[in-house]
Amino acid sequence: MSSSQNPPQTRTAAALVSRRRDAQAAVDRVHEAIARLHREPAPVTVAAVARRAGVSRTFLYTNPAARTAVETAKADTGQQSRHPAVHQHDQHEATWRERALNAENGLKTANAEILAQRNRIGELLGRIRDMEAEWSEEAIHRITTENTTLKQRVRQLTTDNRNLDERLTAARSNLRFQDRRIADLETRLADPTTIQRSPI
Structure with a gap:
């Protein structure tokens, strides 16, 4: 078996x-x-x-x-x-950390500049309020009216000055014409042929 x-x-x-x-x-x-x-x-x-x-x-x-x-x-x-992933992660983290620090510094600088600008604006607004307090509405209206009048006077004086210039130019032209006529007469008087003897 x-x-x-x-x-x-x-x-x-x-x-x-x-x-x-x-x-x-x-x-x-x-x-x-x-x-x-x-x-x-x-x-x-x-x-x-x-x-x-x-x-x-x-x-x-x-x-x-x-x-x-x-x-x-x-x-x-x-x-x-x-390991490469961890290294790459560390690099990215360092880059973002640097960017965050740069952004934080930029934000601090911007905040300081904004604060300085606000202080400057507040100072200027204070000066404007002081000036508004010194000048009443009536005084402002009077000064505005006087300013308008002065502008109109300036325009009128400009027109008058232009007219005077035109008149002065015309007078000088006439003077030159008269000078030429006088010179011509003097020449004719000095020429003996132009003198006529009177009869005795």
């Missing part, structure tokens, strides 16, 4: 050995795939490892050695990828 059961047991043992050998070979390919992903570098994911190792995703989840290798690789990759 034992001799009739040996062949099936032998075949089962051989199948188990072959299955373990195939599983170990698959695990080895998983390690090689993870190593290649690290060298590239590329993110370690279940899909990427399964594709590189030529195994199914189910194998990666059900085989303890393969699952441990993938989880360890993913953890290592995540730890390494966090």
Whole structure:
């Protein structure tokens, strides 16, 4: 009876050995795939490892050695990828901190300037109120009327001045004409041919 059961047991043992050998070979390919992903570098994911190792995703989840290798690789990759992210985050934080400080300084300067302008405006408004208090409405009306009268007087004087200029120009022209006539008469009187002797 034992001799009739040996062949099936032998075949089962051989199948188990072959299955373990195939599983170990698959695990080895998983390690090689993870190593290649690290060298590239590329993110370690279940899909990427399964594709590189030529195994199914189910194998990666059900085989303890393969699952441990993938989880360890993913953890290592995540730890390494966090360092550049942390560094970049620190750089961004430093940049924003510097911008915040610059904005704060600019805000302080702007507030100081606004306060100075408000003080200046208050001072000028005070002067205006003092001036308004010194001048009554009647005085302002009188000054406005006098100003209007002075403007009209200026316009009249401007017109008179223009008329005087025109008259002066005409007088100078007449004077030049008279000078030419006098010079002509003097020339004629000095010419002997123009003198007529009276009879004796």
